[in-house]
Amino acid sequence: MTDRITGALLLALAIAFGLHARSFTTNFLTDPLGPQAWPIMLAVLLGLFSLYLLVRPEAEAVWPKPVVLFRQAVLVGGLVIYALLLEPLGFVLSTVLVMAFMASLLGARWWQAGVTGVVSSVALYVLFNTLLGLPLPAGGLFGG
Amino acid sequence: METLHLLGQGFGVAFQPLNLLLALIGAFAGTIVGALPGLGPANGVAILIPVSFTLGLPATSAMIFLASVYYGAMYGGRISSILLNIPGDEPAVMTTLDGYPMAKQGRGGSALAISAVASFVGSTLATIGLMLFAPLLAKLAIRFGPAEYFALYVMAFSTLSSLTGKNPVKTMIGAVLGLMLATVGLDPGSSVPRFTFGQMKFYEGIDFIVAIVGLFAISEALVFLETTHAGEFVRYKVGRVAARVRDILSTLVTMVRSSVIGFVAGVLPGAGASLGSFIAYTFEKRLVDRKGTFGTGDPRGVAAPEAGNNAAAGGALVPMLTLGVPGSGTTAVLLAMLITLNITPGPLLFKQHPDVVWGLIASLYLGNIVLLVLNLPLVGIFVRLLSVPGWILMPVVTMVGFLGVYAISHSVFDIFLMIGFGVGGYVLRKLDIPLVPVILGLLLGDDMEVNLRRALNLGNGNWLSLWDSPLSLILWGVAILGLILPILFLRRPQIVVDDGDGTED
Numbered sequence A: 001m002t003d004r005i006t007g008a009l010l011l012a013l014a015i016a017f018g019l020h021a022r023s024f025t026t027n028f029l030t031d032p033l034g035p036q037a038w039p040i041m042l043a044v045l046l047g048l049f050s051l052y053l054l055v056r057p058e059a060e061a062v063w064p065k066p067v068v069l070f071r072q073a074v075l076v077g078g079l080v081i082y083a084l085l086l087e088p089l090g091f092v093l094s095t096v097l098v099m100a101f102m103a104s105l106l107g108a109r110w111w112q113a114g115v116t117g118v119v120s121s122v123a124l125y126v127l128f129n130t131l132l133g134l135p136l137p138a139g140g141l142f143g144g
Numbered sequence B: 001m002e003t004l005h006l007l008g009q010g011f012g013v014a015f016q017p018l019n020l021l022l023a024l025i026g027a028f029a030g031t032i033v034g035a036l037p038g039l040g041p042a043n044g045v046a047i048l049i050p051v052s053f054t055l056g057l058p059a060t061s062a063m064i065f066l067a068s069v070y071y072g073a074m075y076g077g078r079i080s081s082i083l084l085n086i087p088g089d090e091p092a093v094m095t096t097l098d099g100y101p102m103a104k105q106g107r108g109g110s111a112l113a114i115s116a117v118a119s120f121v122g123s124t125l126a127t128i129g130l131m132l133f134a135p136l137l138a139k140l141a142i143r144f145g146p147a148e149y150f151a152l153y154v155m156a157f158s159t160l161s162s163l164t165g166k167n168p169v170k171t172m173i174g175a176v177l178g179l180m181l182a183t184v185g186l187d188p189g190s191s192v193p194r195f196t197f198g199q200m201k202f203y204e205g206i207d208f209i210v211a212i213v214g215l216f217a218i219s220e221a222l223v224f225l226e227t228t229h230a231g232e233f234v235r236y237k238v239g240r241v242a243a244r245v246r247d248i249l250s251t252l253v254t255m256v257r258s259s260v261i262g263f264v265a266g267v268l269p270g271a272g273a274s275l276g277s278f279i280a281y282t283f284e285k286r287l288v289d290r291k292g293t294f295g296t297g298d299p300r301g302v303a304a305p306e307a308g309n310n311a312a313a314g315g316a317l318v319p320m321l322t323l324g325v326p327g328s329g330t331t332a333v334l335l336a337m338l339i340t341l342n343i344t345p346g347p348l349l350f351k352q353h354p355d356v357v358w359g360l361i362a363s364l365y366l367g368n369i370v371l372l373v374l375n376l377p378l379v380g381i382f383v384r385l386l387s388v389p390g391w392i393l394m395p396v397v398t399m400v401g402f403l404g405v406y407a408i409s410h411s412v413f414d415i416f417l418m419i420g421f422g423v424g425g426y427v428l429r430k431l432d433i434p435l436v437p438v439i440l441g442l443l444l445g446d447d448m449e450v451n452l453r454r455a456l457n458l459g460n461g462n463w464l465s466l467w468d469s470p471l472s473l474i475l476w477g478v479a480i481l482g483l484i485l486p487i488l489f490l491r492r493p494q495i496v497v498d499d500g501d502g503t504e505d
Helices: A002-021 A034-055 A067-087 A091-105 A108-130 B001-016 B017-035 B040-056 B059-084 B095-141 B146-161 B169-181 B209-225 B245-267 B272-288 B299-323 B329-340 B347-352 B355-375 B379-385 B390-409 B410-429 B436-460 B463-467 B470-488
Strands: none
Touching: A002 B329, A034 B169, A034 B436, A067 A091, A067 B040, A067 B169, A067 B390, A067 B410, A091 B390, A091 B436, A108 B390, A108 B463, B001 B017, B001 B095, B001 B355, B017 B040, B017 B059, B017 B355, B017 B379, B040 B059, B040 B209, B040 B329, B040 B390, B059 B095, B059 B299, B059 B329, B059 B379, B095 B245, B095 B299, B095 B347, B095 B355, B146 B272, B146 B436, B146 B463, B146 B470, B169 B329, B169 B436, B209 B390, B209 B410, B245 B272, B245 B299, B245 B390, B272 B329, B299 B329, B299 B347, B299 B355, B329 B347, B329 B436, B347 B355, B355 B463, B390 B410, B436 B463
16 A cells, blocks of 8 residues: 555656646757756656556555654654754754753653763864864854 | 876875874774664765865865775674674674674674674775776776766666665666756756756755765664664673684685675675675575585674675775766765765776875775774774663764754755755655665766767767667666566565665665
């Protein structure tokens, strides 16, 4: 079933991709193919392969249990929030938070997670900012 | 003679203090990358690329650093295979078969020593092979025109699909998805924006590094959540790491034989180190296993896959450097780095940047000696690292990848893109669509299209011009064989190595 759904989705992608590619036009002809032909060829190929998946699906994929899926979603959400907080909060503070968050997600106790967060974020800051000379956002905590 | 002269110059480059230091650090980091389960060579090299950019390393030094990581990972993978029965990375899967039984019989130290020597033999022979064959191939490739290059890319994808993965169709789907991603941005021929959806960020195309770190590092973190449970890591004590000289000598023939097999497997586009160790092990088992001792702790069963995967790793550098077509995931990542540094691998590389090529080759010789030292007397350091808990490991690895991407672009948009690639990569892995062809497609897509259009332009729009020269006919022939053979021999033995996983070498 997974393969069938995948095949159907990929087929839809192939069609959308190919149709969108038809809108690429140029006034002067630089070469026999132009900007459209290659994307359309790729769309046709993907269409053929996805039809094969639809017709001859294989063994079922094993999806993680809902608990795991939830934890994965939480991780992705945490990383997105981290990206948003990185510049306003500054590197050190936001990294302490995200590291502690990831460690506890993986089963560390709260104090282990805290120590991991503080130690690793300070170490990374020193490594990147001070030793490698890559400016990281310091944030309000360190005087911007 | 010419080779020796160039190699001499290469050693001049390799012995520069910076490069020597980088080879040392790279070898050390690489062994760690290999030893830690869940952090494979492609992954390890990918997260270290941005770091080498931020250091502002020149191309030669960056290449030396990352190739040392690559070679190191091939050494390191065996450690946890032997001690814990968990392969440190995919090419080391075969090493568990005889390595772990040896460890259970109390011969773990001996297994580590034999495999270290085997890795050394494999890598060194492969570096010699690289030195001898790459310039020859480069001389041949200099006659390639656009039509030949296009045929070459087609061949790379077709052999990739026949050699890796369980389902060739899914490999091809991965490749086409990668090629599609490569079309995002301004059309190289007419500068028409394609699939940019009005986002200025997309005009220059999708950044390889962002995509690769996302696909490998972030998706690995998601897999990690699924497979690892807290408190799984155990302390492991290993006795003296030494083997009887007799054991080493009796496996020496095996090592040499496996190195040759591994090297050839590595040169084939799409094969890589996993296949190298697999073929080397099965071949050796068929050839010498008369008493049925393979699988029960036979030293030759440790020597064969380790020599095989290290030799394949060296072999995979040949097509990457001479043709710009990587044979495996890690060499694809190395290619991405070279392209980002404005160095185009291919036959001209040998003429325009001999310092890169020969400096690299010389560094690989030196790196191998460093690695032998790290992996024999000093192997205890890495054994101790195996007891680092996952809740420290995974966040640190993810964060290094994160920081690296941010360091290159200082753009939050790129981080979102990377997270997106991570989730996408995870879904593809679950669907058994391998990630290596996606990366390969993304990397080669632009060149493939440009060469096709150039070839047709030269042939005045006549499609038959693609098959005009004997060289391109040969390449097309191999490509078609690569597609047909797996169909004819569909009942080939199921390869134990799970290539559906993205962290393949």
